[in-house]
Amino acid sequence: MMDLLLKIxxxxxxxxxxxxxxxxxxxxxxxLHTIGMGFVVGINACINVRxxxxxxAVRLSxxxxxxxxxxxxxxxxxxxxxxxxxxxxxxxxxxxxxxxxMVFIAAAIVNLRMVKNHVFRDPxxxxxxxxxxxxxxxxxxxxxxxxxxxxxxxxxYIGGGATVK
Amino acid sequence: MNAPHIHLLLxxxxxVGFSIGLGLFVVAILGKKEVLKQxxxxxxxxxxxxxxxxxxxxxxxxxxxxxxxxxxxxLIDAHESAxxxxxxxxxxxxxxxxxxxxxxxxxxxxxxxxxxxxxxLSIVTFALMARAANIGGEIRHAEIQSAQETAETSTGPxxxxxxxxFVQSNSWVWxxxxxxxxxxxSMLFAVVLVVDLRMLxxxxxxxxxxALYQLLPLGMLGFTLNLITGIMFFVATPQQYTGFLFFLKMxxxxxxxxxxLYFMLLDDPWKVGxxxxxxxxxxxxxxxxxxxxxxxxxxxxxxxxxxxxx
Numbered sequence: 001m002m003d004l005l006l007k008i009x010x011x012x013x014x015x016x017x018x019x020x021x022x023x024x025x026x027x028x029x030x031x032l033h034t035i036g037m038g039f040v041v042g043i044n045a046c047i048n049v050r051x052x053x054x055x056x057a058v059r060l061s062x063x064x065x066x067x068x069x070x071x072x073x074x075x076x077x078x079x080x081x082x083x084x085x086x087x088x089x090x091x092x093x094x095x096x097x098x099x100x101x102m103v104f105i106a107a108a109i110v111n112l113r114m115v116k117n118h119v120f121r122d123p124x125x126x127x128x129x130x131x132x133x134x135x136x137x138x139x140x141x142x143x144x145x146x147x148x149x150x151x152x153x154x155x156x157y158i159g160g161g162a163t164v165k
Numbered sequence: 166m167n168a169p170h171i172h173l174l175l176x177x178x179x180x181v182g183f184s185i186g187l188g189l190f191v192v193a194i195l196g197k198k199e200v201l202k203q204x205x206x207x208x209x210x211x212x213x214x215x216x217x218x219x220x221x222x223x224x225x226x227x228x229x230x231x232x233x234x235x236x237x238x239x240l241i242d243a244h245e246s247a248x249x250x251x252x253x254x255x256x257x258x259x260x261x262x263x264x265x266x267x268x269x270x271x272x273x274x275x276x277x278x279x280x281x282x283x284x285x286l287s288i289v290t291f292a293l294m295a296r297a298a299n300i301g302g303e304i305r306h307a308e309i310q311s312a313q314e315t316a317e318t319s320t321g322p323x324x325x326x327x328x329x330x331f332v333q334s335n336s337w338v339w340x341x342x343x344x345x346x347x348x349x350x351s352m353l354f355a356v357v358l359v360v361d362l363r364m365l366x367x368x369x370x371x372x373x374x375x376a377l378y379q380l381l382p383l384g385m386l387g388f389t390l391n392l393i394t395g396i397m398f399f400v401a402t403p404q405q406y407t408g409f410l411f412f413l414k415m416x417x418x419x420x421x422x423x424x425x426l427y428f429m430l431l432d433d434p435w436k437v438g439x440x441x442x443x444x445x446x447x448x449x450x451x452x453x454x455x456x457x458x459x460x461x462x463x464x465x466x467x468x469x470x471x472x473x474x475x
Contacts, residue, residue, distance in 0.1 A: 049380075055379035152347075154344070
């Protein structure tokens with residue numbers, strides 16, 4: 001297993017990303033990862049605070065139109081995330097913080113699907129206030145994303161490897 | 166134009182600009198003129214934004230002149246401490262001015278508590294800013310240096326140095342502030358994306374600008390978190406934030422402030438109802454907001470790669 005990780009980490013591409021001075025290498029990949037985070041967590045934050053009762057004039061059904069923006073951010077981060085993982089595979093795969101982050105993100109995505117089914121698919125959306133279940137889902141979504149951001153940030157401080165503080 | 170020159174140019178905003186705002190604000194309250202209240206609140210908000218560039222340019226100016234003859238290092242420290250306290254009060258004034266401006270449009274008048282808070286903060290800020298400016302003037306003008314103040318400056322570590330020491334000796338502080346900075350960033354992006362993408366056409370069938378206006382405080386809260394944590398980074402390690410890239414970031418933040426005022430003050434976006442297309446001007450301002458905030462993120466992110474951080 002470690003051999004494979006080392007192979008990935010020492011591949012030509014990984015080396016270039018990690019060691020090149022080009023802004024399109026490590027700096028650029030990490031930049032896209034942060035912008036993507038702003039898109040994913042940002043759109044989620046709007047949906048969640050709206051479900052919780054903030055900005056009541058905004059129609060919940062209208063916020064569904066922004067989900068494609070969220071998914072663009074998500075896939076940008078999936079790709080850049082894999083690259084960031086590859087350049088530092090031997091360190092990240094043994095770092096428990098990395099798995100904590102993955103669990104938070106998986107839970108957040110499952111949570112988003114539940115919000116979609118329970119809130120956006122509800123024929124009474126915008127006609128009745130969000131249910132208690134919807135509000136709990138909004139809260140757990142906020143917790144998951146806060147957890148994902150926190151563990152993601154801590155990856156730069158806990159465990160070694162190619163990183164930037 | 167060098168760093169001290171830029172600092173000298175910018176330091177007129179928090180002193181001269183702010184006193185004009187304060188004078189106008191007092192007149193507006195006494196004369197019960199809503200439009201003048203709005204004007205002075207805009208001045209407070211914009212001066213607070215511009216003061217960010219003033220404060221950080223002081224850091225570059227210090228780096229450039231500190232070893233020159235005739236420059237008093239203890240006076241620079243005293244000026245920096247006074248400026249930091251004044252700066253914090255200035256930002257609080259700007260924050261409550263923004264809340265007042267937001268409410269003025271939302272519920273068509275500003276609450277008295279809000280005006281009272283802004284008035285109290287602005288008077289304190291004005292006094293603190295005058296003190297900071299006074300000490301700052303003495304740095305290069307030996308003829309107005311008073312012996313008493315020179316003596317005062319040599320007692321104990323400054324507020325900034327105590328904070329720097331605290332951050333150095335507690336390894337959890339920096340990562341915690343970084344995490345909050347990223348959370349604030351996401352909150353700000355939340356509002357920037359939804360409001361500005363709507364102006365560009367996403368979800369326009371069922372979203373009016375008036376409805377989206379209610380979301381703005383979420384973005385302001387995110388910005389405030391980032392301003393607070395940003396000040397914490399800057400004060401802890403000012404040597405990391407000299408140079409063009411960081412200054413550019415701060416100038417872009419000022420542009421971001423101007424940008425949000427367009428949406429808060431002008432009628433053009435306000436008239437965008439459900440199903441309406443925004444005007445071409447509003448679309449351009451909306452698109453520029455997204456560009457500005459991504460550029461702010463870019464400058465911050467690139468500090469370790471292009472600047473002299475870390």
